[in-house]
Amino acid sequence: MAIVMASDVAGTSSVGGIRQVWRRREGELLARLALLRDEVFEAAGAAAALPLEDSDGAWRSAEAVANLIHFCIARLRDVRSADTLVAEQLCGLILQLQQLAMDLYLHDTGQRSQRLADCAAGLSRLRTIPDTTALLDVACAEIVLRCGFHRAVLSRVEGRSWRPSMAHFGLDRAANSWFVDWVNQRIPLDSRAPEAQLLTERRPSLVYDTAEAPVYRPIMDAGQSRSYVAAPILHGDDVLGFIHADHYPLTRRTDESDRDVLWAFTEGFSHIYERAVLLERLHDHRDRVRDVIAAAVDRMDVLCESGMDVARQRRSDGHEPEPILYPAGYGNVADLTEREAAVFQLMVAGATNRAIADHLVITEGTVKSHVKHILRKFGAANRAQAIAWSFAGERAPYDSALSGDRPPAPAAAQRSSR
Template sequence: MELVERLRAASERTQSALGAQLTLPAVEWDVPWRAAEMISTLTHACIDRLRRTPDSAVVEANQLCDLILGLQQLAMDWYLHDTAMRGQRLADCAAGLSRLRGLPSTTSLVENACEELVLRCGFHRAVLSKVESRSWKPLILHDRGDSTEASWFSEWINQRVPLSATAPEAEMLSRRRPSLVYDTANAPVYRPLIVAAGQSRSYVVAPLVLGDDVIGFLHTDHHPLPRRVDEADRDVLWAFADGFSHIYERATLVERLRTQRDSVRELFFGAVDKIDQLCESGAESARGYEDTSAESGCGATRPVELTDREAEVLDLMVTGATNQAIADQLVITEGTVKSHVKHILRKYGAVNRAQAIAWALRDR
């Protein structure tokens, strides 16, 4: 606010000293991101007048020199302020990416990306979209304002938005660089969504890259504030989109590795179970095991010999565990559990699980 007031005063003082109404860049005083351009215009106007000032006009020349020095000091202060603010936003961006890096899946990454952009990176709204062929589909919106303000977005979720050749989004498919749209009224944007529904006056969009492909977009703006986006917004969004792309790619690879690990584990334990079954079948043949249940009609009359794995399965059966629960507990397949249950029933001469459990408890 102090810099804004100094800029106002410098502009009035310079134009008064020059006795002319200068054509200055349009500055929105809530966030005067074109302040540097205005200071440069005022400075060059003073320098031009100083060159045309006669040597005898010492007072006027001194006044112009004072104005030029004051404008240069103001330009330096604006630069330091902008640099500090940009550095702080980039630090907050890094903190947001660090939190996302700890999420467990790609799904949770997608669900939290827009929230981090809004809460940490200084934007008011953020939208994540996915790219499909020559179109993009909005997926998630996070709005800092009232949730009712985001009701318009529900009608556009997963709706196909065409990528015209002149659209800022289409340009990113080849350039893979963010685009800054300062005024949507004069830009070739998709107006039904961005202007009519979203009411965006100005926005920044950055690509999400996976490998060699652009898989999505991040759109951000400051709606409903009158503030327009600027180069700092573009740089912050670019840093976030680039970091998010790397995190998402890493999470995708980790998920694939986990899937392959589970498949290998399933094959390994399945092979071990098969070997156990073959060994058990050989042991039973060697002992010449005979089923006595048909003769007695009331279950086994002598202690039943179970393998270690069958004993583990039976212990869990007694607790009432299902085949799937037993498989999870013993880290084997459900089919292997069924095979063990079948062997247990046969050894006890039982017709169902309940009968086998009853006779097992009796023996104990």
């Protein structure tokens, strides 16, 4: 479960600033609409039933503008020819309303384009996360911070039910404390519910009014959601989960633009999630192959070491070698195999078994086996003793020379003397 506030995530200032600009612009357009509406009613001497543009956003305001234009045209038909002043006022208001309609359209399309661009930026950042668990943890935060929503909830799908798993709330956290009680709670999938469309058609769903839709009433009442959009997270043909998003605690309802933006995000997120799953499987296969190869190399080292030990101990008369006995103290590095020497060099540097395994691309068990052989060859009880005796063994010839003893002749010289 994860409940994250917008202030908990870095890098939100630029997106939040752009969002504030769009909201301010939308407020200006709604104020113009309210002013023109009053002027229309004053000029016509009557009022008309209009959508609640002050709570539903600019897209519903376009419907209100259209209604006002039709209302003005209808009133023009009833204006007497002598009432030229009223006719001029109504014609002027129609022109202003048409200009407002164009401004609302440009605002809506511009805001949608900006949200889709921010959505693409968020998905681009998610592509750098190779872990599926981490992807699910930050999905809701990206939706709120990048896609223009104020609340997002991710749920896992299990058969014919769904379970809320994590959420991100962009505003007052105390107002969203209800979510804790719903985490991992099983919610049945009614065939009439909007979520059923996500499961069967793999397409998003827009619920404009939860009071009239066949939604799961208990969780909607708990979250006080009056309108929301939902979209599926896919892995191939399977629906892994749902994303629910809305504008709570604002009174604004969700619209087609919200649905399209969330759909764009979930489609991109589904591809990123599927890629992360494939990468995790590839890494798992790579580690398994690496372990197999490392075990084979370790076995070959053991066989080669046994063969060299036998060759060193074999006597000239052809009899079988005597048991190998390694005297204690002053081990000889030359007795180590190539792989053991590499391990021993890292031991001298103070590396742990885990660090040695990562450096040589072998398993930690293989490292332990090499360390065991090294200690046995040095006759040492532990790593520190083996390192100390190896240093002492390297200094022994020089100490003998300083004391006046003649150092042993090189092996090549001994062979030549024979």
